[in-house]
Amino acid sequence: MNARPELPSLHALHCFDVASRSANFTEAARTLHLTHGAISRQIRALETALGVRLFVRGARNVALTADGTALMQVTERAFGILHEGVAQMQRRHERPLVLSCEPTLALQWLIPRLASFYEAHPEQVVHIESSGGPIDFARTGVDLAIRRQDFPIAPGLACEPLMDEWxxxxxxxxxxxxxxxxxxxxxxxxxxxxxxxxxxxxxxxxxxxxxxxxxxxxxxxxxxxxxxxxxxxxxxxxxxxxxxxxxxxxxxxxxxxxxxxxxGYVLLGPSHGETDPRLHVLRDWLMAQAKGVVxxxxxxxxxxxxx
Missing domain, CATH: 3.40.190.10 (Periplasmic binding protein-like II)
Structure with missing residues (x-):
């Protein structure tokens, strides 16, 4: 299997991405809090590493070459994905987790146990939403839901047994x-x-x-x-x-x-891979609490x- 080619400097690619969209090294330098000379050096180093010319330099502005335009389309997508991924992570940690629970179960079982959760995880905030029945996670913004399994579980949802009912x-x-x-x-x-x-x-x-x-x-x-x-x-x-x-x-x-x-009762959530570590902490705590209902x-x- 062929080895992947070594990538140029990520810093140089970032400088190019900003400069390609502004078509002006001075403006790119201002955006990145660098000097004009620093931007110019990073672009030259990138051109040397790639073996192509990316810009045609003018007296005031620069223009992309065909290779520069092709690379700009790649860096726009790549840095766009990075920015969105970071923004999603920040949004997740800025907002509380939302746990939906059937009303009486929330009153009689969940809420009396929440103090122990906050004692173990004082940095976390969980908003309890009281409702029952089927749930649309995308529309409601709920992260996890506790439900009595008395309705068909929609395809595409993760469903784990939580506790039996006697x-x-x-x-x-x-x-x-x-x-x-x-x-x-x-x-x-x-x-x-x-x-x-x-x-x-x-x-x-x-x-x-x-x-x-x-x-x-x-x-x-x-x-x-x-x-x-x-x-x-x-x-x-x-x-x-x-x-x-x-x-x-x-x-x-x-x-x-x-x-x-x-x-019995089940724990529901979106089936896509969720990387927010707070969800794993909450899930594990709920599972441990459910084992105590004997x-x-x-x-x-x-x-x-x-x-």
């Missing part, structure tokens, strides 16, 4: 004491959410149970139904990432256990009987 009824410790009587699940108030109206039905089916609640209430979002459960209003379905912290602190309990959900084996399979 489903189970949760309530306050005080409310759980009321469930120890003979009526069990038949005497409860169920707290539904409009975003996943069949969550209780799906849990009961997976647990091979029949629910006959005495009261049913519906809320717009999981955050409201979970807050109501914490307040002692009844039983809410608790997807594991949304209730893991409350279960650990004892704010909520899971008296009837969990079953594995059909889908339910005990007993709570996963502690499915009740009704009689």
């Amino acid at each position: 489903l189970g009824p949760v309530c306050s410790p005080t409310y759980a004491k009321k469930l120890r009587g003979k009526h069990g699940l038949d005497a409860v108030t169920l707290l539904h959410t409009r975003t996943r109206p069949h969550a209780f039905r799906d849990w009961a089916k997976a647990a091979s149970l029949r629910l006959r609640p005495k009261r049913q209430l519906t809320f717009d979002h999981f955050s409201l139904s979970l807050q109501s459960a914490t307040a002692g209003l009844g039983l809410a379905i608790g997807p594991s990432p949304l209730v893991a912290d409350a279960l650990q602190t004892g704010q909520l309990v899971a008296p009837f256990g969990f079953v594995r959900g059909d889908v 339910l005990s084996k007993s709570s996963r399979f502690n499915v009740p009987s009704t009689g």
